[in-house]
Amino acid sequence: VFSKLIRNSSSHAIAWLEEFLINFENTVIVVSHDRYFLNKVCTHTADIDYGKIQLYAGNYDFWYESSQLLVKQMKEANKKKEEKIKELQEFISRFSANASKSKQATSRKKALEKIELDTIKPSSRKYPYVDFRPEREIGNEVLTVENISKTIDGEKVLDRISFILGREDKVAFVGGNEFAKTVLFKILMGEMEPDEGSYKWGVTTSQAYFPKDSTKEFDNDLTITDWLTGYSPVKDVTYVRGFLGRMLFPGEDGVKKVRILSGGEKVRCLLSKMMICAPNVLILDEPTNHLDMESITALNNGLIKFPGVILFASHDHQFVETTANRIMEIMPGGTLIDKITTYDEYLESDEMARKRFVYTANKEDDEN
Structure with a gap:
């Protein structure tokens, strides 16, 4: 029995566990x-x-499609x-007073009494409304990164990293070097200085950042x-509460202290x-x-339809x-692999990437 066992686990550890459970015979x-x-x-x-x-007999997608189909059929x-x-x-109504049609009218009354509408109870699950509108x-011209390097506590975290972002790029940072992703995001948001190299945001860009550690934000x-x-650019309570309502904070929740939130x-x-904040670049860690x-x-659906640029780790x-x-x-040494492709295609085409994922998962398992 496992309850949310993979929350905060690395993608490598998750991949290892997937294979283990698939082959588990009980x-x-x-x-x-x-x-x-x-x-x-x-x-x-x-x-x-x-x-x-x-x-339901089937996996998550089968359940979702089946449950939606059931509601549609009802x-x-x-x-x-x-x-x-x-x-x-x-x-x-038309023939009940007509003597020649009275039997037919009575028959239809009985048929009417037998018809019962199915009760369709809305699910108790609630979905927030995530919609980023720049x-x-x-x-x-979005972002140019040139030869950024960073060493922390004697360890080379970023080593001469360079890339250029286009206006339609949605970039996922993957792999086991999670600290390096966070350091890069902080540098790009001006929260940390690189040891070497530079970066330049385009003049039309505006950024919003979702940090991995938000403790200070709510302190x-x-x-x-x-x-x-x-x-908020609009200092109106009704306007602000509209955004909170979309994220499942009803009116009375607005008076909660941010310090005590889950x-x-x-x-x-x-x-x-x-x-x-309506940015056109999102950075999410x-x-x-x-x-x-x-x-x-x-959130997944909101990012898919977002018409701007995204850099994220998940x-x-x-x-x-x-x-x-x-x-x-x-x-691990701080160098960068950069490919214009989907995640599945990346793993499928790069044998070394798959080996790295398996190696990191086994290493984490040994350490634990």
Whole structure:
């Protein structure tokens, strides 16, 4: 029995565990927010809603499609029943007083009484509304990075890293060198200075940053509404609460202190901040770590349709595969691999990448 065992685990460790569980010959019960993991490992899915469990034969995608299809079929069946009800009611209304049609009218009344509409109860699951709308369209010159190097505590974290971003790039930083990704993001956001090299943002760009560690952001006594108002270009409470409402913070939640929020609530606050700032470049460092399945799906969909540039790191395989069109991997020595491809294609075409993933997973397992 595993409960959210892969949360905050590296993609390498997750890949190793996937293969282990697939080959495990006995029963496994797992709770996870990683859709790719569930699709690859699970043969059955238990849907828990309103305190009731319904078992589906199939993986996560099969459950999702089946449950959506079931609701669709019930709605279509109800529509046909409503049309039949209307037809019977019209006949009864028209001919109930007609002696020659009275038997037919009575028969239709009985038929009408037998028709029952299916009760379609909305799911208790709630999806936030994630929609990043840039205030300004991004130009052709986005970001140029030239020979950036950084050494921390004697270790070479970044070694002469260079790349140029285009206006349609959605870049996923993958691999086991997670510290290097965070350092690079901090340098690009001006929170850390490189030892060597330079970077230049295009004049049309505006950036919003989702840090891996947001402790400082919430180390204050502000309410959620006051906190977000501080970042809003429109200092209107109703305007700000609209963004909070989209992220599942109803009116009464606006008076909560940000200091006491859960990990998932803090993530949703940070996403609200990024939306209200309306940037055309998003930098996200492990944004899915504290989110539930619904929020991950909403963020995933929001990034897919985002019309700007994205640089991000995530352990969620499906999140990376469906969002990124360019893959970068910072190697243990700080050098960079840069390929314009999807994540699955990157792993499939690069034998060494797959070997690195397996090696890192085994190394982590030995250390633990």
